[in-house]
Amino acid sequence: MYTPQASDHFTFGLWTTGNRGRDPFGSEVRPVLSPVDNVELLGELGAYGVNFHDNDLIPIDATPSQQAQILRDFSAALQRTGVKVPMVTVNLFSEPVFRDGAFTSHSKAVRAYALQKTMAAMDVGAQLGAEIFVLWGGREGAEVDAGKDPRDGLRWYRECVNYLCEYVRDRHYAMRLALEAKPNEPRGDIFLPTTGAMLGFIATLQYPDMVGVNPEFAHEAMAGLNFTHQVAQALDANKLFHIDLNDQKGPRFDQDLRFGAENIKTAFFLVKLLEDAGYTGMRHFDAHALRTEDAVGVRACAGGCMRTYLILREKVKAFHADQEIQALLSDLSARGDKEPIVYTEAGAKRLRESAFDRHAEAERGLGYERLDQLTMELLLGVR
Ligand code: GCO
Numbered sequence: 013m014y015t016p017q018a019s020d021h022f023t024f025g026l027w028t029t030g031n032r033g034r035d036p037f038g039s040e041v042r043p044v045l046s047p048v049d050n051v052e053l054l055g056e057l058g059a060y061g062v063n064f065h066d067n068d069l070i071p072i073d074a075t076p077s078q079q080a081q082i083l084r085d086f087s088a089a090l091q092r093t094g095v096k097v098p099m100v101t102v103n104l105f106s107e108p109v110f111r112d113g114a115f116t117s118h119s120k121a122v123r124a125y126a127l128q129k130t131m132a133a134m135d136v137g138a139q140l141g142a143e144i145f146v147l148w149g150g151r152e153g154a155e156v157d158a159g160k161d162p163r164d165g166l167r168w169y170r171e172c173v174n175y176l177c178e179y180v181r182d183r184h185y186a187m188r189l190a191l192e193a194k195p196n197e198p199r200g201d202i203f204l205p206t207t208g209a210m211l212g213f214i215a216t217l218q219y220p221d222m223v224g225v226n227p228e229f230a231h232e233a234m235a236g237l238n239f240t241h242q243v244a245q246a247l248d249a250n251k252l253f254h255i256d257l258n259d260q261k262g263p264r265f266d267q268d269l270r271f272g273a274e275n276i277k278t279a280f281f282l283v284k285l286l287e288d289a290g291y292t293g294m295r296h297f298d299a300h301a302l303r304t305e306d307a308v309g310v311r312a313c314a315g316g317c318m319r320t321y322l323i324l325r326e327k328v329k330a331f332h333a334d335q336e337i338q339a340l341l342s343d344l345s346a347r348g349d350k351e352p353i354v355y356t357e358a359g360a361k362r363l364r365e366s367a368f369d370r371h372a373e374a375e376r377g378l379g380y381e382r383l384d385q386l387t388m389e390l391l392l393g394v395r
């Protein structure tokens with residue numbers, strides 16, 4: 013029941029299962045996992061797909077013939093295992109040249125280089141069948157507000173995303189872009205810090221239909237936000253093109269914990285939202301094993317992400333089937349009919365003249381305490 017199937021659309025980044033446990037205070041603790049071995053591992057674990065930054069697969073200084081060899085070996089591993097490449101992204105943060113941003117750098121030459129690097133990554137993605145291209149602007153931000161008018165940053169960002177949409181159209185790639193927000197880290201403040209901010213920005217683009225969001229659990233938690241609500245807004249706007257699932261202990265450094273490791277109730281309501289909405293996209297786990305772990309722990313982390321998702325999906329079914337929970341919910345929905353509120357002049361006149369007993373309406377409680385306790389008991393396995 014909790015064995016991942018291809019139809020579950022679970023994916024991992026080469027950088028997640030390949031994460032070597034380096035942090036700002038210590039070096040790598042795990043050996044290199046080659047992209048080919050990484051794909052084999054994901055195939056064994058039952059993942060549907062693998063995603064990567066350009067340089068997770070192709071070293072930045074690879075020659076064209078080295079690149080071709082790497083792509084041949086990687087494609088062979090994909091063939092062997094049946095693992096797909098649904099999403100590709102670009103590293104615009106590791107190289108020193110990007111230390112003040114890529115698309116928002118003061119230097120026009122750096123912005124152009126960032127575009128060149130992104131177009132090359134898009135070519136590789138298209139070749140491997142990726143339909144989503146994620147842009148995470150980790151260095152697009154500031155520590156010193158004297159250094160840059162943020163409106164310039166946003167204008168340059170917009171120019172670059174517009175440029176990339178034109179490129180995708182020119183090349184006839186079946187590719188949509190998904191913007192990933194993060195409030196901070198590695199920059200003190202990152203521009204467009206939340207999914208809601210990204211949605212506002214997308215509306216200002218030249219091809220808004222080509223661009224959506226890739227919300228990440230940990231990132232919204234870092235901003236103190238309710239991840240499920242952020243994802244709901246993206247769904248409501250038809251902009252949930254991709255999702256990064258993991259976990260996080262509140263507003264501190266980005267932890268990319270195993271999905272469900274920390275905020276089990278939020279994880280449950282997130283799974284419920286995705287399943288109830290019939291979300292058909294990828295369920296990408298941007299989680300990596302703790303630095304304490306070896307290769308066994310890496311498997312436990314990746315396998316655990318998928319298993320927890322599947323367990324929560326069963327809990328969603330149980331929630332929908334639970335008579336006491338459903339009775340409380342139907343009591344809530346019985347508090348008004350389903351007709352939308354629509355303005356008409358005559359209707360507004362009637363409403364202005366009608367009497368409303370606000371005291372009577374306010375008397376009855378909502379039953380949320382009981383509902384939450386029942387949810388908790390269901391999650392804790394005693395229902
Ligand atoms: C992070 C980000 C990244 C991005 C990845 C895709 O905080 O490090 O979540 O993992 O998802 O770079 O572009």
Ligand code: MN
Pocket residue numbers: 228230231266267268298
């Ligand atoms: Mn993250």
Ligand code: MN
Pocket residue numbers: 192228256298
């Ligand atoms: Mn991410």
